[in-house]
Amino acid sequence: MIVLDQVSKSYGSKAIIHGISFDVKQGEIVGFLGPNGAGKTTVMRMIAGFTEASTGKVSVCGFDMATQRDQAAPNIGYLPESPPLYDVLDVTTYLRFVARAKHVPANKIAEQLDRVIQACHLEAVTQKECYKLSKGYRQRVGLAQALLGEPEVLLLDEPTAGLDPGQIQETREVIRNFGSKHAVLISTHILPEVTLICQRVAIINGGRLLAVDSPSGLQQRAEQSNSVLLDATGDQNSIEQSLRGVDGVSGLSVRPHPVRHGVVSIECLVQDMDGIESRIARAVMAAGELYRLERRQPTLENVFLGYVGHAGGAVVTDLQQEAA
Amino acid sequence: MNHLDGVRAIYIKEMLGYFRSPIAYFVIAVFLLGTGYFFTYNIFLTGIGTMDSTLQNMGILLLIISPVLTMRLFSAEYNARTMELLMTLPLQTWQVVLGKYLGAVSIFLLMTAATWINLVPLYLFGTPQTLNIIAGYLGFILLGMTCIAIGQFFSALTENQIVAALITIPVLLGFWFVGHLQSLQSSLLLRDLVAHLSFALHFADFIRGLLRSEGIAFFFAVIACALTLNTGYLQLRR
Numbered sequence: 001m002i003v004l005d006q007v008s009k010s011y012g013s014k015a016i017i018h019g020i021s022f023d024v025k026q027g028e029i030v031g032f033l034g035p036n037g038a039g040k041t042t043v044m045r046m047i048a049g050f051t052e053a054s055t056g057k058v059s060v061c062g063f064d065m066a067t068q069r070d071q072a073a074p075n076i077g078y079l080p081e082s083p084p085l086y087d088v089l090d091v092t093t094y095l096r097f098v099a100r101a102k103h104v105p106a107n108k109i110a111e112q113l114d115r116v117i118q119a120c121h122l123e124a125v126t127q128k129e130c131y132k133l134s135k136g137y138r139q140r141v142g143l144a145q146a147l148l149g150e151p152e153v154l155l156l157d158e159p160t161a162g163l164d165p166g167q168i169q170e171t172r173e174v175i176r177n178f179g180s181k182h183a184v185l186i187s188t189h190i191l192p193e194v195t196l197i198c199q200r201v202a203i204i205n206g207g208r209l210l211a212v213d214s215p216s217g218l219q220q221r222a223e224q225s226n227s228v229l230l231d232a233t234g235d236q237n238s239i240e241q242s243l244r245g246v247d248g249v250s251g252l253s254v255r256p257h258p259v260r261h262g263v264v265s266i267e268c269l270v271q272d273m274d275g276i277e278s279r280i281a282r283a284v285m286a287a288g289e290l291y292r293l294e295r296r297q298p299t300l301e302n303v304f305l306g307y308v309g310h311a312g313g314a315v316v317t318d319l320q321q322e323a324a
Numbered sequence: 325m326n327h328l329d330g331v332r333a334i335y336i337k338e339m340l341g342y343f344r345s346p347i348a349y350f351v352i353a354v355f356l357l358g359t360g361y362f363f364t365y366n367i368f369l370t371g372i373g374t375m376d377s378t379l380q381n382m383g384i385l386l387l388i389i390s391p392v393l394t395m396r397l398f399s400a401e402y403n404a405r406t407m408e409l410l411m412t413l414p415l416q417t418w419q420v421v422l423g424k425y426l427g428a429v430s431i432f433l434l435m436t437a438a439t440w441i442n443l444v445p446l447y448l449f450g451t452p453q454t455l456n457i458i459a460g461y462l463g464f465i466l467l468g469m470t471c472i473a474i475g476q477f478f479s480a481l482t483e484n485q486i487v488a489a490l491i492t493i494p495v496l497l498g499f500w501f502v503g504h505l506q507s508l509q510s511s512l513l514l515r516d517l518v519a520h521l522s523f524a525l526h527f528a529d530f531i532r533g534l535l536r537s538e539g540i541a542f543f544f545a546v547i548a549c550a551l552t553l554n555t556g557y558l559q560l561r562r
Contacts, residue, residue, distance in 0.1 A: 048412040052562045073414035084409035086337070088344040097340075100333035101413040129344075145409070 001026050001153050001183035002047055007056035009042055009207075016042050017207040019056065024153075029179035031194035031215075032187040033304055034204035040187040041081055043204070044157050047185065048078040061152050074102065077151035081158055081187075083142025087131035091122060091141055094130060095148065102149035116144040119174050121167075135162035143171065147178065154184045160193060172197050191304060203304060218303045227296045228268045228280055231257055234288020236264050242287040243268060248276050263291060330415040334423025335430075342431055351393050352435045358385045363442045373450030378442065379460040379531050383524070386468055387500055391492035393431060394475025395485040397424050398558075402483040411562070421555045425476055432468045436461070456533040463530020466543035467523060471496055473550035480554050499523045 002024040009017040017039050024030045034040045045051045046058050049069045058065040063072035086094055092113065099109045117123060120140040125133060133141065139162050146154060159175065160168045175184060176197050188194060194201050195215045203210045203218075211218060232239055236254065243249055243266065251269030258265075270276045277295060284290045342348035362381035366372060401407040410420050446452050474495060479488040503522030506515050519525055526539040 045408070048408075050408050050412050050562070070414065070416065073412065076412065078409075078412045080405065080408045080412075082405040084404070084406040086341060086406060087404065088341055089337070093340060097333060097337040098409075098413070100336070101330065101415055103329055103414060149414075 001061055002185060003057075003059040004043070004047070005057045005059075007043070007046060007053045007058055009039075009046060009051070010054045015207065017046075017053075020204070020207075020209045021056075022202050022209060022212045024183045024185050026152075026183050027179070027181060028200065029175065029184040029186065029198045031198035031201045032185055032204065033189075033191070033194060033201055034187075038204045039207040040204060041157055042207075044078075044080075044155050044185070044187055047153075048076055048080075048155050049073055050078075050080075074149065075152040076155065077146035077149065077153065078155045079142045079146040079157060079159055081161075083138045084145075085130040085133075085138055085141055088129060090127050090129050091117075091133070092126045094141065095144060098145040099148050104149055112148055112150070116147045119147060119177075120144040121170055136164060136167050139163055140167065140171065143174065147174075152182055154178055154182060156184065157187045158189070159186060160188070160190060168193075226270055228270055228277060228293065229296055230266050230268070230280065230284060230293040231260070231263050231291040232266065232284045232288045233263050233291065238287035239264070239266070239284055242283040243280065246276075246279050246283045248279065260291075267296075327416075327419065330419035331423045331426065334410075334415070334420055335426050338424055338427025339430060342427065347393070347396065348431050351389060351431070352438065354392075355385065355389050355435050356438055358382075358389075359439045359442065363439075367446065367450075373446065374452055375443070375446065375457050375460055376531050379464055380528075382439070382464060383467055383527050384500070386464070386471055387496040388493060390432070390468060390471040391475045391478075391489040391496070393428055394472055394479050394492065395489040396479065397428060397476045398480040399483055399485040399488045403485075411558070417558045418551075418555045421476070421551055421558065425473060425551060428472045428476065429469055432472060433465065436465060436468065453533065456531070459533045459535050460531045462535070463527045463539070466530075466540065467527050470523070470543045470546045470550075473547040473554075474499075477550045477554040477557070480557055496523075 004023070005021050006019045007017060007021070008015060008019050020043060022030075032040050032043070042051070046053050046065070047060060049060075049065050049072065052066055060072040061075040063069075063075075065072055086097075089097065095113050095116065096109060099112055104112055117126060120143050122137070122140055122144060125137050125141075130138065130141065139159065143156070143159055146156065154175070156175065160171050163171060172193065175186065178184060179197070186193070186198065198215065200212060200214050201218060202212045240252060240254060243252055246268075248270050249268050250271050253267040253269075255265055257263035268280055270280075277293060281290055281293055284293075359378070359382055362385070363378045366377040366381070370377075398407070401410060411417075443452075443457070471492075475488070475492040478492045478495070479485070481491070482488050499521060500523045502518050503525040505518045506522075520538075520542065526536075526542055529536050529539050
């Protein structure tokens with residue numbers, strides 16, 4: 001339903017997006033993850049037809065957005081990062097305007113309005129002017145307008161921003177229901193949201209697509225470079241020396257334990273998880289005493305931070321780099 | 325799917341927007357106050373029983389008032405981030421431009437119609453020339469439609485409404501007063517050119533009761549140019 005093929009975007013000589021390719025199929029919800037300024041909104045705008053790709057091809061429902069935008073546009077429901085509301089209009093009038101602009105037949109407008117108002121739980125504010133709405137309601141009215149016209153593709157830029165936990169759950173339910181039959185692309189910062197509702201995740205940073213996989217697939221990939229945490233006593237240099245000799249340990253981060261005097265906390269970056277814990281334990285016990293050892297489970301957050309290049313806390317010495 | 329459906333959707337939204345905010349009321353009130361003052365001055369203080377001077381004054385007033393009406397047309401959309409909605413809805417750019425233009429023109433026609441109240445005392449106490457008044461009002465409407473098209477184009481160029489108005493006013497005043505440069509030109513070609521570009525000279529013909537095709541074509545040509553530039557600019561922004 002959505003296909004991006006080597007899509008790039010430049011403003012003047014400055015390249016913002018570099019050759020991105022991915023797709024979203026019918027009945028699929030894809031999460032679009034990236035830090036601020038990564039290029040998520042630019043990509044969403046190109047798919048929505050607000051801006052055109054400099055090179056490459058964006059297709060929605062088989063229509064090229066560069067040459068067939070008019071045919072593609074009726075199939076797209078788009079919620080921009082900032083809900084596009086007209087403050088002086090009340091919610092019903094605003095939604096009726098969007099329905100008209102989406103060419104919903106006059107005899108079906110009332111029915112569609114009822115449907116989206118119910119789906120987005122807007123019953124209490126239908127007669128309120130948009131400027132009087134709370135941030136959460138503004139977001140939901142924005143989502144309601146995107147759902148009007150029964151689009152095949154839904155593009156949601158931060159759909160749950162500003163919502164309270166109850167509203168977040170309701171909104172996710174709306175998206176999940178919609179995504180079961182249509183194609184949905186969600187740009188978000190909220191990682192649990194991706195795990196909860198998305199079948200696949202696309203990670204973008206600096207305008208480059210770093211990975212596209214299922215949340216569990218990304219976690220599995222990350223396990224190959226996972227870490228083991230341990231607390232030990234004894235001579236720090238000997239313990240470090242002993243650990244460096246363990247096959248599969250690729251990096252060490254050593255620091256004093258924050259509470260226990262004389263105890264050091266060590267994070268070992270490991271490449272191979274098969275039996276690595278016992279090998280590490282034996283190495284530590286050969287040089288000191290082991291208090292605690294645990295394997296750090298990779299979270300999507302670790303995966304994300306790993307991809308976008310944050311160290312995530314401790315400074316890690318990369319043994320391979322040192323050796324090089 | 326009818327192309328006019330998109331224009332209609334934008335037009336209705338614009339009209340609702342005008343009347344649910346103070347802008348339309350404010351612009352109409354200021355315009356009517358100004359027109360009322362000029363009418364009273366011209367008719368009762370000078371004792372001349374025609375609309376000629378009043379229409380002339382209304383034309384100059386329009387150059388200042390119309391940018392207030394048009395400055396928000398696109399600037400406000402940029403500011404409210406609603407431009408992203410308009411440009412991603414299944415609407416063509418020209419439909420957005422035309423819908424907005426017709427909305428602003430409707431408000432202008434409404435305030436023009438409100439000035440017809442001035443004709444009541446004119447007909448009660450004088451013997452005005454009806455054809456001159458009709459031609460004068462036709463010229464005024466064409467002038468207003470032209471000012472709105474120009475103002476709308478400049479509104480599309482900036483996110484700042486004040487800047488949009490501050491660019492539009494001197495441009496409109498330039499088109500109005502360019503006719504005065506005629507006397508400074510020795511070249512016949514340049515004299516003709518500035519005469520053709522002058523809002524004031526074309527409008528003066530209408531006030532005198534002359535419905536010249538040249539004047540009508542001029543105003544429609546400027547409107548078409550401004551709306552085309554407006555559409556082209558918005559497409560270029562993509």
